[in-house]
Amino acid sequence: MPIPNAAPIATLRTTLTPLSVADAPFMFELMTSPLYLRFIGDRSLASIQDAERYIDSYFLKSTRTHGFGYFVATNGNGVPIGTVGFMQKDYLQNPDIGFAFLPQFSGLGLAHEVSQAALKYARDEWQLTNFDAVTDRENVASQNLLERLNFKFIKEISHPGDQRPIPLYGLRV
DSSP states (O other): OOOTTOOOEEOSSOEEEEOOGGGHHHHHHHHTSHHHHHHTOOOOOOSHHHHHHHIIIIIIHHHHHHSOOEEEEEOTTSOEEEEEEEEOOTTOSSOEEEEEEOGGGTTSSHHHHHHHHHHHHHHHHHOOOEEEEEOOTTOHHHHHHHHHTTOEEEEEEOOTTOSSOEEEEEEEO
16 A cells, blocks of 8 residues: 555656555666665565565555655656655654665756655655654765755664664754
C-alpha cells in the first residue's frame, strides 16, 4: 500500500508520487547502481521480483506502520530518476529522511529540489516537525545536501550491523 491519501507533488523539474510495488523495475536499477551500493548498501537484489519483495517488506511495511513513507521522483518526461522519503528507524528518535538518485541524475540539484518538497509535505500533511538523517561518512555530497536543507550535524552514532560510526544530522522545526 503506498502512502495513504498522498497526491502527486510537483516541483519545478519533477513530480513525486508515492512509492509502490509497481516501481520495482526502477528500484531494482536504482538499488543496484554503483552509488547506491557504495553509500547506502547492498540489498542483495538479484531480480525485479526481489525488488518487489524488498519494497513491500521494507519501504511499504514502514508506511503501513507509521503512515508516512517514500516517493519516486520522475522528470518532466515521466522517467523515474530517484527517491526521497521518510522512515522511522529503530535506532533513531525522529523520522529519517532518505534520498537516492540514479548516477546520471546526481549533481544537478534535483535531490535538493525534491527533498525540500518532501520536507514541506511531511510538515504540512503529516505534521512531522523533527527529522533525522544518517549518511555514510564518506558521502560528502549527501552531507552537503543535508546542510543546504538546514540539517545540523549532531554527533556520530553506531549503526546496527556496521562497525564504523556514522554521522547523525537533525532538523528541528
